[in-house]
Amino acid sequence: MIPAIVVFIYLATVLYIGIFAFRKGKGTEKAEDYFLASRSLGPFVFLFSLFGTNMTAFAILGSSGHAFNNGIVTFGLMASSSGLVIPLTIFLIGTRVWALGKKYGFMTPVQMFRDRWECGHIGTLIFIVQAVLLVPYIIIGIMGGGTTLHAISGGLVPYWFGGAIVAMVVMSYVFFGGMRGTAWVNTFQTILFLCFGAVALVVIGVGMGGFRSAAQALQSSPASAWLLTRERISPRYFFSYTFIPLSAIAFPHILIFCLTARKMAQFKKTVIFYPLCIMAIWLPCVFLGVMANRVADVPEIRAKQEARRVLATQGRTMAPEARDDLREKAAGDDVILLLLKRYAPFWLAGLLGAGIMAAVMASDSQILALSTMFTEDVFAFYGGKRRFGEAVQVQTGRIFIVIITLFAYAVALRAPETIFELAIQYAFSGFAALSPLLIAALFWKGSTKWGALAVTVWTALAVIAVAIFQHSFPAPAPGPPTIFWSLGGTEVVSRTPGGTAVFGFMPVVPMVLVSALLMIVISKITPKPKGTTLAKYFPTADVT
Amino acid sequence: MKRILLVIVVVALYILHQDFWFWYTPYFRGAIPFGFIPIGLFYQACFSLACALVMWLLVKYAWPTQLEREVEERDPEEDSAH
Numbered sequence: 001m002i003p004a005i006v007v008f009i010y011l012a013t014v015l016y017i018g019i020f021a022f023r024k025g026k027g028t029e030k031a032e033d034y035f036l037a038s039r040s041l042g043p044f045v046f047l048f049s050l051f052g053t054n055m056t057a058f059a060i061l062g063s064s065g066h067a068f069n070n071g072i073v074t075f076g077l078m079a080s081s082s083g084l085v086i087p088l089t090i091f092l093i094g095t096r097v098w099a100l101g102k103k104y105g106f107m108t109p110v111q112m113f114r115d116r117w118e119c120g121h122i123g124t125l126i127f128i129v130q131a132v133l134l135v136p137y138i139i140i141g142i143m144g145g146g147t148t149l150h151a152i153s154g155g156l157v158p159y160w161f162g163g164a165i166v167a168m169v170v171m172s173y174v175f176f177g178g179m180r181g182t183a184w185v186n187t188f189q190t191i192l193f194l195c196f197g198a199v200a201l202v203v204i205g206v207g208m209g210g211f212r213s214a215a216q217a218l219q220s221s222p223a224s225a226w227l228l229t230r231e232r233i234s235p236r237y238f239f240s241y242t243f244i245p246l247s248a249i250a251f252p253h254i255l256i257f258c259l260t261a262r263k264m265a266q267f268k269k270t271v272i273f274y275p276l277c278i279m280a281i282w283l284p285c286v287f288l289g290v291m292a293n294r295v296a297d298v299p300e301i302r303a304k305q306e307a308r309r310v311l312a313t314q315g316r317t318m319a320p321e322a323r324d325d326l327r328e329k330a331a332g333d334d335v336i337l338l339l340l341k342r343y344a345p346f347w348l349a350g351l352l353g354a355g356i357m358a359a360v361m362a363s364d365s366q367i368l369a370l371s372t373m374f375t376e377d378v379f380a381f382y383g384g385k386r387r388f389g390e391a392v393q394v395q396t397g398r399i400f401i402v403i404i405t406l407f408a409y410a411v412a413l414r415a416p417e418t419i420f421e422l423a424i425q426y427a428f429s430g431f432a433a434l435s436p437l438l439i440a441a442l443f444w445k446g447s448t449k450w451g452a453l454a455v456t457v458w459t460a461l462a463v464i465a466v467a468i469f470q471h472s473f474p475a476p477a478p479g480p481p482t483i484f485w486s487l488g489g490t491e492v493v494s495r496t497p498g499g500t501a502v503f504g505f506m507p508v509v510p511m512v513l514v515s516a517l518l519m520i521v522i523s524k525i526t527p528k529p530k531g532t533t534l535a536k537y538f539p540t541a542d543v544t
Numbered sequence: 545m546k547r548i549l550l551v552i553v554v555v556a557l558y559i560l561h562q563d564f565w566f567w568y569t570p571y572f573r574g575a576i577p578f579g580f581i582p583i584g585l586f587y588q589a590c591f592s593l594a595c596a597l598v599m600w601l602l603v604k605y606a607w608p609t610q611l612e613r614e615v616e617e618r619d620p621e622e623d624s625a626h
Contacts, residue, residue, distance in 0.1 A: 072585040080588040081561060083595040088554065091602055099611040103618050211580040219570060228570035228582040235564055242561060264612045268603045275595035283589055287581070539614065 004153035006350025007357055010192075011169050014185045014361075018173020021181035031385075034178035034394045035107055035372040036260050041183055046266045049183040050257045051277050052190035052358075053365040054086070054248055056137065059281050060193060060359045061144070061333045067289030068332030069308060071227030074289065077241045079282035083275030085245035089435075091271045093249050094258040096442045098267070101259040104536070109255045109438070110377040116441045116537055117449035118529045120381070125453070126437070127377040129460050130252050133427040134366055138404065141363025142167050142412040148360050151337050152353040163412050166357075170364050171405040174371075175398050179260060182364050189358035194277065196355030197284035199348070200340065204288055207343030211287075214294040223309075227290050240506035247431035250438060253369035285336065292335045298342050304330050315477025323477055363408075370404055371397040425499065426463045433459040433511040436519045444523075445538045451523035455515045462511045466500055475499075550606050557598055563587050 032038055041049065056062075067074040097112065106112045110130070114123035145166025146159040157165075173181045205211055218224045226232055248254055261267060295301050307329035315323050337356070340349050375397040379385065385393045437455055440447035473495045476482045481494040481501055494501045502510050528534070563584070566572075570582035577586045 072582050072588075075585055076561070076563075076588040076591075080591045080595070083592045084557060084561060084598075087595070087599050088602075091599070095608055095611060099608075099615050102615045215576055215580040215582070219576065225570075228576075228584070229568050230566075230584055231568050235562065235567070239562055242558070264608075264615070268607070271603055272596055272599045275592045275599065279589060279592040283585075283592075287585065540610075 002346045003350035003353045004149070004157060006347070007149065007152055007353050010354035010357060011165065014188065015169050015173055017184050017188060018177035018181035021173075021177035021184050024180065031375070031380075031390050031393050031397075032105075032107065033180075034397065035368070035375070036256070037178070037180040037183060039102065039260055040262050041260045041266065042262060043266045043269050045183050045187050046261050047270045047273060047277075048190040049186035049260075050090075050254070050270055051274060052186035052193075053253055053257055053362065054251075055190070055193070055281065055359055056141070056362045060196065060285055060356055061148075061336060063282050063285040064289030064292070064336040065332035065334070067286040068292050068304070068335045069330060070233070071229070071290055072286065073230045073233045073238070075282055075286040076230070077233075077238060078244075079278050079286070080275075081242045082245040082248070083278045085242060086248045086278075087271045087274040089246065089249035090258070090267060090274065093438050093442060094255070095264055095267050097255055097438075098258050098261055098264060100537070107256070107259065108373050108376045109252055110373065113437065113441060113452060114381075116529070116533070117447070117452055118533055119449035119452070122449050122453045122456070123377065123381075126434075126456050127373055129430070129434070129456055131370060131373065133430045133463070134252065134370055135404075135408070136427060137366045138363045138370070138408040139411050139415070141170070141361060141366070142405075142408050144360040145170075145357065146412065147334075148337070148353070148356055151334060152350075152356075160413055163409060166361060167405050167409040167412075170361055170367065171401060174364050174368050175401050178397075179368060182368050183257075183260065185364065186362075189361065190277075192358040193355045194280050196352055196358075197281050200288060200336070200344075200352055200355075201284040203348060203352075204291075204339050204343045208291065208295070211291060214291050217294050218290070224293050227293060234504060236504040237501075237506060240509050243432055243506075243508045243512050244428050245432075246435040246512060247428045250431040250435040251369075252373055253365040255438075256369050256372055257365065288339060289332060289335055292332070292339055295339065295342065298338050300338050301335065304332060304335070312478045316479065318477070320474030323474070327475075367401055367404055371400045374400050426467055429466070429506075429508040429511055430459050430463045432508050433462060433515045435512065436516045439516075440519045440523070442537070445534050446523055446528060447519060448523045448526045448528055450526040451519040451521075454518040454522040458515055458518055459511065462507070462514075466507050469493075469500055470495070546605055550602060553598055553601065557591075557594060560594075561588075561591060563591075 030038070063074060063078065066078075097106075097109070100106060100112060104112075104115065106115070110123045110127045113126055114120060142163045146161075146163030149157045149162030149165065150159045153162075173185055177184070208214055215228070219228055230238065258267075292301055293305065307326045311323065311326045311330060315326070318326070337353075340352050344352060375384075375393050379396050380393060384396065434455065437452055440451065440455075473482070473484070475497050476495060478497050481491075481496040483491050483494045485491075485493040490503070491501070492503060500507050566584045566587055570576050570584065572583040572586070577583055581589075
């Protein structure tokens with residue numbers, strides 16, 4: 001119960017931070033103050049809040065769980081590639097979007113696209129695709145909160161109540177504090193989970209009697225030696241993963257966060273420290289996930305290993321439902337919680353549990369981003385702001401926050417978590433496929449609204465196609481993929497244990513490349529925006 | 545010239561991420577580094593440090609100062625989208 005009490009103290013603290021931010025901003029019912037903290041964040045808050053916004057439950061729970069079942073490859077797949085691509089896109093795209101936002105008052109990416117390409121309804125379509133891809137994050141955040149509180153309290157807090165508490169706390173500080181509250185809470189949360197990795201590593205390492213013997217034992221057993229290499233992952237799959245971090249800058253909540261910096265210089269620390277922050281969180285979690293395979297005295301971990309073994313040896317002859325059931329049993333998302341329960345003292349388990357909650361509750365910025373997008377891209381664009389004024393616009397944003405949180409909670413109670421985990425996988429690929437929109441808008445004056453429309457429609461169709469394909473054809477057991485279409489002996493489309501492969505690559509690779517190609521081809525054959533519009537975006541170029 | 549060099553460094557870093565030379569072994573010169581970090585993980589951790597270094601180079605030598613100037617020169621109220 002002590003860990004649960006510590007987590008409740010943590011929840012009360014973040015609620016207080018949100019209310020404090022509300023009091024600081026009181027008296028101003030300006031949309032820019034509520035949704036963007038008046039573009040006033042300093043370097044420290046900007047770095048930690050932007051980083052924290054991008055770190056979800058997956059950073060701690062999912063990374064260790066993935067490493068538990070896949071080995072050290074997890075770090076190279078998801079962390080170090082993000083350490084290169086994300087700060088690079090913040091440097092190239094984030095700074096430019098910030099400057100345009102400061103110059104022309106943009107508060108959402110869609111506002112910029114509408115202005116840049118002189119379009120209205122195409123912008124609305126981009127808003128719809130972005131919103132649909134973002135909603136699963138909010139739902140999974142509430143689910144993660146319910147699951148974590150249930151686990152940390154030893155089952156005393158039921159899932160429905162844990163989810164309700166997390167939903168209420170997040171909704172309250174976003175409702176009252178807006179962007180300022182969200183940024184401050186994110187900063188606090190990021191500091192917490194940055195500390196989490198190092199402390200967890202030391203505590204569990206000491207508890208296990210050091211990692212040397214564990215690593216040697218893993219290496220000496222043929223059943224586990226592969227976890228220390230990447231022999232079971234194809235280089236094409238590994239390469240494909242470098243496309244996924246392109247999604248980060250295309251996420252509306254990240255791009256909207258880029259607009260909150262007081263000065264462009266605020267980006268400098270973020271760009272430099274981003275790879276180090278990722279490493280500080282992911283390296284201990286991945287390492288602990290791998291080492292968990294040597295923990296023999298935790299029955300739940302043994303059960304997971306057994307499920308993995310049965311899946312690998314008998315999975316091919318099983319019915320798809322039985323395979324899915326085993327996959328669920330082998331999933332390692334709670335492995336770090338089990339390690340803490342086994343090795344950390346009660347009081348420390350509570351603090352570390354709060355660190356996990358900090359990562360799980362990352363849905364705040366997505367909720368705020370959806371609210372900002374709705375009020376700016378729909379309410380204000382279709383005349384609401386003009387008719388009812390800015391104060392009503394802010395109140396509309398607040399009402400939207402309540403509605404979206406209640407909707408997410410209701411869905412979280414009824415739907416199985418796996419559905420939304422899958423939806424998030426699609427969302428990463430979807431946002432990565434939307435990234436050519438940003439690159440074209442900012443760096444290519446020849447791009448047109450029709451090119452943007454083609455990219456948006458393609459992204460939506462591709463995500464739907466992959467979802468239908470994976471739903472229609474169950475994943476095979478670990479081992480070689482099931483080939484669905486080959487051409488002259490070359491595998492074109494196949495179903496792999498982890499998803500889908502196109503020419504051996506993950507779907508995100510063709511999705512991004514086709515997006516870029518569509519933008520180029522369609523833009524070449526359609527009329528460009530007016531010279532005056534282009535001059536706003538390319539002041540030093542010849543735009544006649 | 546400076547920008548071309550930086551582009552080359554970034555592309556080289558992207559290629560170096562695909563460390564197929566440590567694909568099948570946890571060992572470096574016959575031993576696991578420090579006795580417990582497999583070389584594939586150790587390499588990628590060093591890669592993350594290299595990323596931070598390259599980002600520092602980009603900030604130092606390719607910072608888009610013209611954007612800062614444009615923002616400073618312009619009246620923020622003028623031509624607002626709202």
